[in-house]
Amino acid sequence: MTVSNVINKRSSKVSADTVTKIEKAIEELGYVPDYSARSLVSKKSKMIGVIIPQTETHKQFLLENPFYSEIVSGIESKLREKNYYMMLTGVDKDSNYLDVLINWNLDAAIILGIYQEGFYEQLKKINIPVLLIDSYINDGFFYNLGIDDLYGGYIATKYLIEKGHQDIAIITGHLKKEGVAEKRFLGYKKALDEAGIPFNINYVYADSVSYECGITAGQKIIEECQAVTAVFATADLIAAGAIASFHAADIKVPDDISIIGFDNLSISKMTYPLLTTVDQKIFEKGMKAANILMDTLKSSNSKIEKSVILDIEIIERNSVKNMKSKR
The missing domain is CATH 3.40.50.2300 (Response regulator)
Structure with missing residues (x-):
């Protein structure tokens, strides 16, 4: 239990001497946590999916547009700060978002620029928090982040x-x-x-x-x-x-x-x-998206805003x- 507490950064009740000994042993043994096994026990993968629909005609569009590079950088930096990991993919026009969300075993997902058609109703069946960025879908089911x-x-x-x-x-x-x-x-x-x-x-x-x-x-x-x-x-x-x-x-x-x-x-x-x-403020927009999801995962507080509109100038x-x- 003591070793587990140190590995999982819950060492407040462990003496500094013991923490040092355990960290030294970890280094000498080359121990690496098995995150797959950990996620099975905790039912948390620490993975947040970021899905970018490929709305343009050419297939190489995912990060060719610097808008996506900046917003993804903002999301990733905030998730890393909170000890979460990001899984990033593009989804072609005719692909099924649900396959991606189910197969990845995600804790939550961010989807950029989708429309209320086809798969949207199916998306509601996914039992994880979902945040939509730059999507004009306002039925109150998912979290929304955007500008006017x-x-x-x-x-x-x-x-x-x-x-x-x-x-x-x-x-x-x-x-x-x-x-x-x-x-x-x-x-x-x-x-x-x-x-x-x-x-x-x-x-x-x-x-x-x-x-x-x-x-x-x-x-x-x-x-x-x-x-x-x-x-x-x-x-x-x-x-x-x-x-x-x-x-x-x-x-x-x-x-x-x-x-x-x-x-x-x-x-x-x-x-x-x-x-x-x-x-x-695209980088900050990405960080805000990550923060909203982190808040939803930490708390089931219904006071978390469902829709956030950011300022522009x-x-x-x-x-x-x-x-x-x-x-």
């Missing part, structure tokens, strides 16, 4: 309008109903409507959340919409691609065209010029020109 994406799209577009821009294009991912991209798009339309600026469908470029999408859309804006003076890119990765296409065409940012992104990824501090963007850098200052 509609408001984010609104403040990004309003920022451009306040700088004197009226011909504002938007480059976005697929506009799927009740998805993050659609919410940001609706925020864009709301800001235009509030300012009395007519919505122009020709200024909408919807494809995928990728650098390549930004390049292609940027080229189309150059060729088809020469009146456009500003672009709202619903992800920094898209914005970086658009900036690259503008540079290639010798169109200067922000002198000739302005652009604002969304996320405040590390890439936004590497573009030229540095990218003005909507900050959603605009980070001003150098990619937006103030048109009013020139008048």
